[in-house]
Amino acid sequence: MLLAGMAASAAGQTVFNPATDFSAGLNPGGAWSYGYTGTPGQFTPFLLASTFGTGVPAWRNTDVWPTDYPVVFYNASGAPYVYSGTLTIPTGQFGLHPGDSALAQTYAVARLTLPAGGTFLLDAVFVGLESFNGGTTTDVHVLVDGTSVFNGTVSGFGQTATLINYVFGASVGSIVDFIVGNGGNGFNSDTTGLTAAVIAVPEPAACAVWLALGAVLPVVLGRRRVRE
Numbered sequence: 001m002l003l004a005g006m007a008a009s010a011a012g013q014t015v016f017n018p019a020t021d022f023s024a025g026l027n028p029g030g031a032w033s034y035g036y037t038g039t040p041g042q043f044t045p046f047l048l049a050s051t052f053g054t055g056v057p058a059w060r061n062t063d064v065w066p067t068d069y070p071v072v073f074y075n076a077s078g079a080p081y082v083y084s085g086t087l088t089i090p091t092g093q094f095g096l097h098p099g100d101s102a103l104a105q106t107y108a109v110a111r112l113t114l115p116a117g118g119t120f121l122l123d124a125v126f127v128g129l130e131s132f133n134g135g136t137t138t139d140v141h142v143l144v145d146g147t148s149v150f151n152g153t154v155s156g157f158g159q160t161a162t163l164i165n166y167v168f169g170a171s172v173g174s175i176v177d178f179i180v181g182n183g184g185n186g187f188n189s190d191t192t193g194l195t196a197a198v199i200a201v202p203e204p205a206a207c208a209v210w211l212a213l214g215a216v217l218p219v220v221l222g223r224r225r226v227r228e
Helices: 004-010 203-227
Strands: 032-037 048-052 056-060 071-074 081-083 087-089 094-097 107-113 118-128 137-144 147-155 160-170 175-181 192-201
Touching: 048 071, 071 107, 094 107, 094 175, 118 137, 118 147, 118 175, 137 160, 175 192
Parallel strands: none
Antiparallel strands: 032 107, 048 056, 056 071, 071 094, 081 087, 094 192, 107 175, 118 160, 118 192, 137 147, 137 175, 147 160
């Protein structure tokens, strides 16, 4: 489910969504690429169209453990996918599972390359999908053109890390990375769902955003000067 802010902002606008835009046959698929890295900001695309569990479309490098992780996936079926009673992937859920730090492929990455410049609104919710062995414990990140704009942790089944209403300017080819790492404690039970949207803001609305910021910032800065 999209956040209320996402749904309201998306009406009649261009929206990039890792779930609804997911391609099971192409990588990159449209504006999205799926891959991994040992260092956030770098990126190596996955080579293999595969499945996560039985039947959930996914991208990874191999089907041989442990190099079959990290992985990105999307449950395109009309029913939740349940594994051993400890993992449930809701229908329509996009997600990522990190890999083994020892193999230098810790982070799973969903990368958006913007086909046009402008002003954008970004919302993202990462959620723990596993309950086994203490549940999902991951570190999650959002980068814009290699610069971190959000760092968080998911600490347990159903727990979330959320970025809301982040506004940024971008040029053609700007990159937004959604990244999931293993939390530094191994990659078992680390399946993490991602609900996200990157929304192009029409110019009048963009102006309103910047005008609103312009009204607030002098007050904030003025207070800061008084304190200094």
